[in-house]
Amino acid sequence: MIELHEIPITVKIHLEHSDYNDTNGWPLVQIDWNDTVIGRYEANCDVIEFKIVQDVTRETSVLRFHHYGKNYIAEDKWVEVKKMYINNIDLQHVTWDSVQHAFIPPWDNESSGVLHSNLYLGHNGYVEWQFKNPLLLDIQKRLGKHVEQIHGQETTREVLEKVKEYFWNQ
Amino acid sequence: MDILIINVPSVSLVYPAAAPSLLKGVCEQAGFTASVADFNLQLFDALDGTTQTSVSNYFTVRSSIGNEDQKIINDWYDSCVNQILEINPKFLGISVFTFECQRATEELAQRLKGLYTGKIIIGGAGLSTNGIASEKNDFGTRLVEEKLVDFFIRGEGEHALVEILRKNSSTVSGLNNDDYVQITNLDDIAFPNYDDVIDLPYRYTSNVEKQLPITSSRGCVRSCTFCDIHAFWKKYTFRSGANVAEEMIHQYNKYGVTNFFFTDSLINGSIKSFRELYKTLNQYYADNNLGDKFFTWGGQYIVRTPTQLNADDFAGAARSGMNGLAMGIESLSENVRDHMKKGFSNADLDFTLEQIRLNGMNCYFLIIIGYPTETVEDFQETLESFTKYQGYAIDGTIFGVNLGGTLSIDEGTPLHLNSVDLGLDFTSDSGAGTLFGLDWVDQQNKDLTLLERCRRRVSTQELLMNLGYTVWNGDHQLTRLMRSYDRITRNSYHS
Numbered sequence: 001m002i003e004l005h006e007i008p009i010t011v012k013i014h015l016e017h018s019d020y021n022d023t024n025g026w027p028l029v030q031i032d033w034n035d036t037v038i039g040r041y042e043a044n045c046d047v048i049e050f051k052i053v054q055d056v057t058r059e060t061s062v063l064r065f066h067h068y069g070k071n072y073i074a075e076d077k078w079v080e081v082k083k084m085y086i087n088n089i090d091l092q093h094v095t096w097d098s099v100q101h102a103f104i105p106p107w108d109n110e111s112s113g114v115l116h117s118n119l120y121l122g123h124n125g126y127v128e129w130q131f132k133n134p135l136l137l138d139i140q141k142r143l144g145k146h147v148e149q150i151h152g153q154e155t156t157r158e159v160l161e162k163v164k165e166y167f168w169n170q
Numbered sequence: 171m172d173i174l175i176i177n178v179p180s181v182s183l184v185y186p187a188a189a190p191s192l193l194k195g196v197c198e199q200a201g202f203t204a205s206v207a208d209f210n211l212q213l214f215d216a217l218d219g220t221t222q223t224s225v226s227n228y229f230t231v232r233s234s235i236g237n238e239d240q241k242i243i244n245d246w247y248d249s250c251v252n253q254i255l256e257i258n259p260k261f262l263g264i265s266v267f268t269f270e271c272q273r274a275t276e277e278l279a280q281r282l283k284g285l286y287t288g289k290i291i292i293g294g295a296g297l298s299t300n301g302i303a304s305e306k307n308d309f310g311t312r313l314v315e316e317k318l319v320d321f322f323i324r325g326e327g328e329h330a331l332v333e334i335l336r337k338n339s340s341t342v343s344g345l346n347n348d349d350y351v352q353i354t355n356l357d358d359i360a361f362p363n364y365d366d367v368i369d370l371p372y373r374y375t376s377n378v379e380k381q382l383p384i385t386s387s388r389g390c391v392r393s394c395t396f397c398d399i400h401a402f403w404k405k406y407t408f409r410s411g412a413n414v415a416e417e418m419i420h421q422y423n424k425y426g427v428t429n430f431f432f433t434d435s436l437i438n439g440s441i442k443s444f445r446e447l448y449k450t451l452n453q454y455y456a457d458n459n460l461g462d463k464f465f466t467w468g469g470q471y472i473v474r475t476p477t478q479l480n481a482d483d484f485a486g487a488a489r490s491g492m493n494g495l496a497m498g499i500e501s502l503s504e505n506v507r508d509h510m511k512k513g514f515s516n517a518d519l520d521f522t523l524e525q526i527r528l529n530g531m532n533c534y535f536l537i538i539i540g541y542p543t544e545t546v547e548d549f550q551e552t553l554e555s556f557t558k559y560q561g562y563a564i565d566g567t568i569f570g571v572n573l574g575g576t577l578s579i580d581e582g583t584p585l586h587l588n589s590v591d592l593g594l595d596f597t598s599d600s601g602a603g604t605l606f607g608l609d610w611v612d613q614q615n616k617d618l619t620l621l622e623r624c625r626r627r628v629s630t631q632e633l634l635m636n637l638g639y640t641v642w643n644g645d646h647q648l649t650r651l652m653r654s655y656d657r658i659t660r661n662s663y664h665s
Contacts, residue, residue, distance in 0.1 A: 004636060041581055086561075136561070140563070140565075140638045143564070149640065153643045154643075159648055160628065160635070161372060161646065164628050167628055
């Protein structure tokens with residue numbers, strides 16, 4: 001029987017991007033999940049959709065959205081993440097809880113290339129999101145959707161385990 | 171004072187009880203003076219959590235109690251009697267909201283005997299111990315026979331109470347008998363008058379300053395096999411949406427209340443009335459330069475097909491402030507739901523959930539585990555569907571699930587009435603008399619033993635907790651389930 005964490009999770013990233021150019025083509029995008037390349041795409045659409053599987057042996061899962069292939073000839077290429085959905089859950093403000101790492105040329109000693117909460121990639125680089133495992137429960141917590149129970153209506157693991165033991169020993 | 175209407179333990183403290191204030195309004199409309207006293211709140215308001223549980227159990231499950239808690243209860247009874255004697259109304263009306271109010275009603279009546287010279291009237295769903303639809307009410311009948319009370323009112327109280335006050339009691343259906351007749355025109359009934367209770371310290375949920383109950387219908391449009399509502403309310407009656415909106419606006423103007431909880435079995439039984447309600451509210455907001463969702467309102471809701479309630483309906487209802495929909499989903503297996511006669515498909519549920527999410531609303535699932543026809547495959551389908559719907563729990567669209575205490579067979583339900591044809595029988599030879607409660611087995615689905623039902627109930631809760639659903643009232647339900655199982659296997663369940 002499949003374990004909960006083995007069920008594939010669907011991610012949708014909604015984009016805006018620069019137009020097609022005869023010389024430069026479309027912006028190029030790569031998705032990494034826990035250092036594994038999920039796919040490479042031409043950003044010629046509004047949504048990129050892909051599936052991931054959690055690795056619960058890791059404490060943290062890492063999603064990276066790369067913009068690559070831009071050079072001095074392709075100056076007007078850009079791509080911007082507008083929204084993200086995981087299993088159709090709108091990540092809302094969690095989308096902004098990200099770090100951008102720009103690829104800085106060796107002669108630029110001024111900037112660190114690290115930008116927080118910036119989803120616009122006008123240069124080569126990537127935006128990174130980190131999630132604690134299990135991923136969906138982390139999102140629930142960060143969205144602030146965990147419901148506090150009211151007095152007299154509680155549900156606890158302690159009682160569950162006690163009752164489980166009772167019925168499985170019958 | 172013509173009548174004092176009270177409610178007694180044990181009922182919820184989350185907002186004022188609906189019936190006493192409604193009946194006050196009705197009596198006043200007929201020209202009588204009426205007052206409401208919430209004796210339930212008076213008792214529980216001063217108690218801490220542990221004492222509250224212990225005292226509540228005294229009334230609800232008739233548990234024994236320590237001397238200290240008994241003194242609290244005795245003092246409270248003395249206070250109730252003193253208040254009644256001081257007001258000295260011609261009539262005392264006691265709202266017996268559920269069978270869990272029976273003990274307090276009886277003990278208070280005993281203490282009033284010989285002291286209070288007026289007439290005592292009792293009414294409410296708690297007149298019957300084995301379900302609202304019991305053919306004969308046992309509790310009311312007994313208290314009248316024992317001369318502890320003068321009248322019981324079976325069914326609705328609005329007309330009957332006024333006729334008693336008018337001393338026309340011989341003409342009233344449902345008065346000291348079970349032959350009640352339903353009121354057909356609910357729009358003519360007065361609005362509730364909450365003057366006596368509006369400023370009392372109810373335990374409103376954290377995000378609400380004040381909340382009032384409201385009732386737009388009685389009965390149900392469905393006839394689910396496990397339910398007794400349609401047996402008690404023979405006909406589904408409902409108010410017009412405009413009349414309901416008028417009451418909400420009236421209560422807002424009078425008390426400043428903007429949050430309402432519908433006590434109906436379903437708020438969308440009449441689609442016409444439902445549409446009229448949200449459209450009237452939206453028009454009121456527009457006419458008075460109030461924002462969308464100026465009021466918030468919710469209650470029990472049935473899943474409809476997209477042709478019955480479409481995307482525009484969801485958007486309009488959300489704009490008017492509908493939220494917090496408690497949906498009797500019962501099972502996520504279509505086979506099981508079909509047998510229950512729930513009347514909606516998986517596709518209808520998918521549509522409904524997505525509309526609730528898209529319009530920024532939330533909902534609550536009511537579930538029954540271990541329905542007689544539930545096979546292993548049906549149960550597995552329910553678990554898989556909860557996994558499929560996990561996203562709705564994560565983003566708060568489903569804010570809670572109530573898994574109940576597995577299927578209980580109540581008197582008056584189709585399962586109860588057709589138990590022989592359906593192959594339902596006692597789990598052992600212990601059952602004498604009528605089949606009810608958890609002590610049943612389906613001869614056509616023998617794998618679904620009582621133990622198997624209990625295990626499925628536990629497994630479902632475990633999965634839901636792992637998936638991030640908020641399971642409500644699980645501790646109480648599981649503990650009670652364990653006790654019931656123990657009593658059934660020891661042959662003491664029916665005693």
